[in-house]
Amino acid sequence: MLQKLGQLFGVSVAAGVLVAALAAPALGGIGIAARNVATGFLNMPSELETPPPPQRSIIYDAEGGVIAEVYDRNRELVELDQIAPIMQQAIIAIEDSRFYEHGGLDIVGTFRAALRTIAGRTQGGSSITQQYVKNVLIESATSQAEQEEARETTLGRKIRELRYAIALEQRMTKDEILEGYLNIAYFGDGAYGAESAAQHFFSVSASELNLNQAATLAGLVRYPELYNPRLNPDQAQERRDVVLDRMVATGVITEEEAEKTKAQDLELDISTPSNGCMPSKQPFFCDYVIQEIEKNEAFGETETERARWLRTAGLEIYTTLDPDMQEAGQKAVDKWVPRKNEARKVAAEVLIEPGTGEIRAMVQSRNYGPDESKLGETSINFTANADRGGSTGFQAGSTFKAITLAAALEKGLPYSTSFTSGSTITVTGQKNCDGNTLAPWTVSNSSESGGAATHNMVSGTKGSVNTYFAQLQKRVGLCNVIKMAEKLGLTRADGQSYDNPRTQENNSFTLGSEEVSPLNVAAAYATFASRGIYCKPMAITKIVDRQAGRTIEMEPECERRISKDVADGVNYLLQQTFKGGTATGLGIGRPAAGKTGTTDNSASAWFAGYTPNLAGAVFVGDPRGPNQYPLRNVTLGGRYYSVVYGATIPGPIWQETMREAVKKLDEKSFARSPARFGSTSEPAPPRREDPTDANPASSPGSVPNVVGMSRDQAVAAIESAGYRANVADRRLPSSHPEGTVALVEPSAGSRLAEGSVVNIFLSRGPADNGNSNGGNGNGGWEFPGGGGWELPALDDQWGAF
Structure with a gap:
């Protein structure tokens, strides 16, 4: 020693x-x-810090698939034994053949280089150790001045490098220096380090490089752009041959091996890793993950510092995204609201796991890109809040009625809480959180809703009756409804508090007149699914910081916000919407609860729904301004819609997504309705539905009872009522004669939007087992769920429920 x-x-x-x-x-x-x-x-100072050089960070989905790579430098660090020996030999032969003999200073090469530098001509000849020092100084520079100092072609720079190099050889082994050099060197075309260069130019790992490939790469480091084999293949091949000659001269290979290799082409196989979210198949979720890191002070003092950490630390970022659920959601939104639709509407959807807040899917019907003027392109994530790359939000319509239900149940009101709810009422005496009385508020259902009707929580929820919920909000107290929204995480997407004059004077809060994001709506509904446990939406489960040698585990942030009874009560009520209510026909083959939502003038439409283990929210509207560009007289996916409601497009998007998404999840049932909320019966007379969500026909008729009629008679009757008849190919066993109508869906008496589809199922006669029941108005068959029967999938829409 x-x-x-x-x-x-x-x-x-x-x-x-x-x-x-x-x-x-x-x-x-x-x-x-x-x-x-x-x-x-x-x-002179001799202690040189040699931190790991910048390398690319990788974002993974929940199954380990790569979502995106993010970097300032395309570099992947590897150990020396992961770099082929022939690559090590090639770089030593051409750059520093006496590397293992000198102590950091190649006297001959340095003497020659210094003389020519003094004479004004830049000259190489530095040892590998000196080159490593230079690259470390460049990579670790934190200012433009430091960058320029590290690159200057002066004798002073050479002397500094010499001093650092000699000191470095005292504390690092030759193999450690060679490993550092092969990881930090620039090989051109954006590839830093031997591993990334091997992957980029030849689509192999550095451990798999052969003689031809190794000699080619070794020749690049002196003048990476001049010898770039992609851009300048002739120069690159000449340089490769020079390397081969040097390898012969140093005894690494034979003359015969060199000549054989020179006869070969470069045999490039260019493979460039994607950088950032634009090339990703999940670009908006990718952007959300980046926003989560850059905006979180736990990852650095400033946003600039956090962004640099993300792009240089070689992070392994593991996320919550389920690739199958993501694919199902993307397929559904693209089908119903194509990305480049001329109406410029957008559909956005989020799926969240109740009990953890983990985001399973985040999709929208747009291509990711910075040019908002291009049809179908945006960089705005319409699923998220503004502080995470999203918009300022959209009015959520009647999805907020679930919030009012929760507030009412928390106050102890029973399901039987009833009001006379005609087509139009005026609410007076409502107070805000300061106790001030608000101006009278006139709220309407529609002319088709008819005269006065009595509704309770069950019928009011099934029909989404505006006039019922206006009175329920007054009974509960507007302030209590606002506080319930806050409990459930339903903050405004623009970041403003509900404690502002506009919201405090907002009579129509229960009708969803506040702008929110699909992410927050999904999280609120997930709280019901998890029986009162609210979990903050989370996208990242773990970050492995390879540079710092640490792992950051991200734990769910969950807490009880409402009682189990209140959540179970809401769950019961929202399940009824699938049973003759506004979500009729939108079932997914297992227990589900949900709520449609449509704002005034059909400015935007929503559907929020959930099972006990997965919640989702869908928004459809116009990013240019829903009120200025409402969902009226639009053509989407080749279909014309005079009006779009929550059950017209958002509902089917949710349904098609969830049917696929829940396949990998255990089927679970909701808890029973709590006895404390009393009878679950609906009041008499029969309810009237609010067309804002239920989409009643503009004609005065409802779905006629055509069970038992012939095919032609049934079609004529349904079309006379203003609907479209769809006769299913599959026939059902029933007590009605073969060829007559066995069942219609939606059921007789339902009120739908004009032009909605009514599905007709013909009878094939009594079932062989004699189990035809009869007497229920649907040919003896209960639907859905009766006897396990489920309607076959239809290509056309189910009508605008």
């Missing part, structure tokens, strides 16, 4: 003398110069 140190010390002194000698023509008096410069050389 002492002998080694002495040798290195001697080399250091010799280096100082050498430098002085090189400078003698300019200084005069070689002896004095040698002595002074040697002393100054040894007194």
Whole structure:
């Protein structure tokens, strides 16, 4: 050890003398110069920090698939034994053939380089250690001035590099230096380090490089752009042959091996890794993950610092995204609201796991890109809040009625809480959170809703009756409904608090007149699904920081916000919407609860629904301004819609997504309705539905009872009522004669939008087992859920429920 140190010390002194000698023509008096410069050389700072160089970070989905790579430098660090020996030999042969012999200073090469530098001509000849030092100084520079200093072509820079190089050889082994160099060197075309270069130019790992490939890469480091094999293949091939000759001269390969390799083409197989979210198949979720890191102070003091950490630390970012659920959601939104639709509408959907808040899917019917003027392109994530790359939100319509139900049940009101709810009422005496009385509020259902009707929570929810919920909000108290929204995480998407004059004077809060994001709506409904446990939406489960050698585990942030009874009560009520209510026909083959939502003038439409283990929210509207560009007289996916309601497009998007998404989940049932909320019966007379959500026909008729009629009679009757008849190919066993109508769906008496589809199922006669029941108005068959029967999938829409 002492002998080694002495040798290195001697080399250091010799280096100082050498430098002085090189400078003698300019200084005069070689002896004095040698002595002074040697002393100054040894007194220079010699401790060089060698942090891991910047490398790319990778974002993974929940199954380990790559979502995106994010980097300032396309680099993947590997250990020396992961780089093919032939690559190591090639780089040593061409860059520093005496690497394993010198102590960081190649006297001959440095002497030649210094002389030419003094003469004004830049010259290579630096040892691999010196080149490593130079790259470390460049990569670790934090300012433009430091960058320029590390790159300057002066004798002073050479001297600094020499001092650092000699000191570096005292504390690092040759293999450690070579490993560092092969990871930090720039090989051109955006590839840093041997691993990334091998992947980029040849689509192999550095451990798999052959002689031809290794010689090609080794030749690039001196002038990466000049010898770029993609852009300048002839120059690259000539340079490769020079490397092969050097490998022969150093005894690494034979002349025969060199000539055989020279006869080969470069055999490039260019593979460039994607950088950022634009090339990703999940671009908006990718952007959300990046926003989560850059906006979280736990990852750095400033946003700039956090962004640099993300793009240089080689992070492994593991997320919650389920690729199958993501694919199902993307397929559904693209089908119903194509990305480049001329109406410029957009559909956005989020799926969240109740009990953890983990985001399972985040999709929208747009291509990811910065040019908002291009049809179907945007960089705005319409599923998220503004502070996470989203918009300022959209009015959520009647999906907010679930919030009012929760507030009412929390106050102890029973399901039987009833009001006379005609087509139009005026609510007076409503107070805000300051106790101030609000102006009278006139709220309507529609002219088709008819005269006065009595509704309770069950019928009011099934029919989404505006006038019922207006009175229920007054009974509960507007302030209590607002506070319930806050409990459930339903904040405004623009970041503003509900504690502002506009919201406090907002009579129509229960009708969803506040702007929110699909992400927050999904999280609120997930709270019902998890029986009162609210979980903050989370996208990241773990970050592995390879540079710092640490793993950051991200835990769900959950807490009870409402009681189990209140959540179970809401769950019961929202299940009824699928049973003759506004979500009729939107079932997914297992227990589900949900709510449609449509704002005034059909500015935007929503559907929020859930099972006990998955919640989702869908928004459809116009990003340019829903009120200015409502969902009226639009053509989407080749279909014309005079009006779009919550059950017209958002509902089917949710249904098609959830049918696929829940396949990998266990089927679970909701808890029973809590006895404390009393009878679950609906009041008499029969309810009237609010067309804002239920989409009643503009004609005065309802779905006629055509069970038992012939096919032609049934079609004529349904079309006369203003609907479209769809006769299913599959026939059902029933007590009605073969060929007559066995069942219609939606059922007789339902009120739908004009032009909605009514499905007709013909009878094939009694079932062989004699189990035809009869007497229920649907040919003896209960639907849905009766006897396990489920309607076959239809290509056309189910009508605008």
